[in-house]
Amino acid sequence: MGDLGVTVSPVQPYAARKQYLCPGCNNTIGVGVFHLVVVPDDEPDDRRHWHHGCWHKEMRRRFGAGTG
Numbered sequence: 001m002g003d004l005g006v007t008v009s010p011v012q013p014y015a016a017r018k019q020y021l022c023p024g025c026n027n028t029i030g031v032g033v034f035h036l037v038v039v040p041d042d043e044p045d046d047r048r049h050w051h052h053g054c055w056h057k058e059m060r061r062r063f064g065a066g067t068g
Ligand SMILES: [Zn+2]
Pocket: 022, 023, 024, 025, 026, 027, 050, 051, 054
């Protein structure tokens, strides 16, 4: 559970055995690539795999500190 309403879990390269589509950039996350799984606390079925960098951009976009 997180303050932002999502739970973010890292997926280590050895555990990344499939390709996923990153909703941040609409590019694939390759097999063996470190990335993140983001699960909304209120919709656990809606889990998404994100590139690390894309999630951080999304965080800024969604929750943006607005400090530039
Ligand atoms: Zn991405």
